[in-house]
Amino acid sequence: MNNKQLDSIIDKYHDQPGGLIGLLEETQGLLGYLPEYVLRAISEKTGRPLADVYGVATFYRAFSLKPRGRHLALICLGTACHVRGAPRIVEEFEKHLGVKAGETTKDKEFTVETVNCLGACALGPTVVVDGRYYSHVSRRKVREIIAQTKRGQETGDPAADRRLVPMEASCPACGQSLMDGKHPTEGRPSISLEFLSDGGGGRLHLSSLYGSPVAEWEPAPPPSSPVSAVVLCCPHCGKEFESRSLCAECGADMALLRIHGGFHLEICTVPACRGRLLSLIPTPAEKRT
Amino acid sequence: MIQLTINGLSTSVEEGSTILEAARFLGFPIPTLCHLDGLTPSGNCRLCVVEIGEGERARLVSSCTYRAEPGLKVRTSSERVVKARRMIIELLLASCPQSKVIQDLASAHGVRRQRFRQEYEDCILCGRCVRMCEEQMMAKAIGFRGRGERRSIGTPFDVQSDVCRLCGGCLYVCPACQLRCTYTEPEKAVCGGCANIAPPCIEKEQFSDLMCYMDPCVACEIQKDQ
Secondary structure, three states, rough: HHHHHHHHHHHHOOOOHHHHHHHHHHHHHHHEEEEEEEEEEHHHHHOOOOHHHHHHHHHHOOOOOOOOOOOEEEEOOOOOHHHHHHHHHHHHHHHHHHOOOOOEEOOEEEEEEEOOOOOHHOOOEEEOOOOOOOOOOOHHHHHHHHHHHHOHHHHHOOOOOOOOOEEOEEEEOOOOOOEEEEEEEEEEEEEEEEEEOOOOEEEEEEEEEEEEOOOEEEEOOOOOOOOOHHHHHHHHOOOOOOOOOOOOOOHHHHEEEEEEOEEEEEEHHHHHHOOOOEEEEOOOOOHHO | OOEEEEEEEEEEEEEOOHHHHHHHHOOOOOOOOOOOOOOOOOOOOOEEEEOOOOOHOOOEEEEEOOOOOOOEEEEEOOOOHHHHHHHHHHHHHHHOOOEEHHHHHHHHHHOOOOOOOOOOOOOOOHHHHHHHHHHHOOOOOOOOEHHHHHHHEOOOHHHHOOOOOOOHHHHHOOOOOOOOOOOOOOOOOOOOOOHHHOOOOOOOHHHHHHOOOOOOHHHHHHHOOO
């Protein structure tokens, strides 16, 4: 993190009373933890005594003064979880990852921490990994949780994952809805597009849950095209979706769809690529030069 | 001015003053530990508990932080208050038995035993030093750190602070680290020396090991006379 970033965060919270927590939260969001030099810089720039900044940073369990791993597992040791066997869950995590609670694995993948209550006592024992709640965790489940986290959480059960946002897509050219209730994916209407490749064309059904990788090709794209781009167009007006940017993963063109609420979804035109981009800043298509 | 009643005596105090100030004005003694004139009251130690209200709605509050209210009825030494106060002293003794201040309080309030698991802490987290450093010395070199059983007082990152001027104000106001009373057997939590006419330590053979700094400690006074 450079000084400019820190300065802009400090400016944002400087005038707010009680802004220190927000400031620390955002700083930790950038760095993953709060190093000593950052706390000293915050104290210097905000004019708050270092003792205050340090006191707040050490008081809340959400803040860490030590580097954390890529994944953070929080195991609840509150009363309800405790009586339902949470200490054994902690042991299981420690055994599988080879670290003690509060420590980070050598490969910096996992940090295991205990918390005193997550407020989800009825679901206990509760474990939160990277913001995702796992309920009624048993010793057996621990291995699954670790494996799933390492695999990437998007392969989890989409119906249960609240972080997947349902989207309503429409064509930016004709404005007609692209939602197809006749071909549901993951229990929701899919986003239905037409595709054209050298081997012919067909329908593409995308999951309407943002973050979900599910895409069904009908018929399957010819073997040559998984690596080469296809043309994606609107099934209503037949117009090809315009491309505003290149895929960050493979460098191919991205097709631009309009999402209800003034957002845009960009999807990679290469079938094998899973590049998706949801632009949350409403940028009118006309602005493109 | 606010009218209130303390132990049946009605008095009027200025708006904004605390029960503790009002009671002291009337001459009712309320023991304090974390309170220090010149520092903002924090209500940490709870030693200054008093009972307010009547009947079923009577409750205990810390008098150093509770502002006087019109018509408030305060009892500074009801049975409930005395019981609570003794318990607080007993708990303080359990964590920090070697403090002269706490030993004196125990003697003065008739606490003769300590029934909890004995610890030997150096700090009771009263926060006097933190407030002294911030409010009188304008430094704020030390502060509270952590939470729960890991709460402690000290400098950030446990290194010498850039803003500390080594004034020693924190040590000066500390009730736990000044003049430790160890008695002849430190593992016995309550000394009680100054409360006994026949101090238990004199009868011991290891009289030369006597390290009781209680003031006025009978045992110590006798040693001085000899």
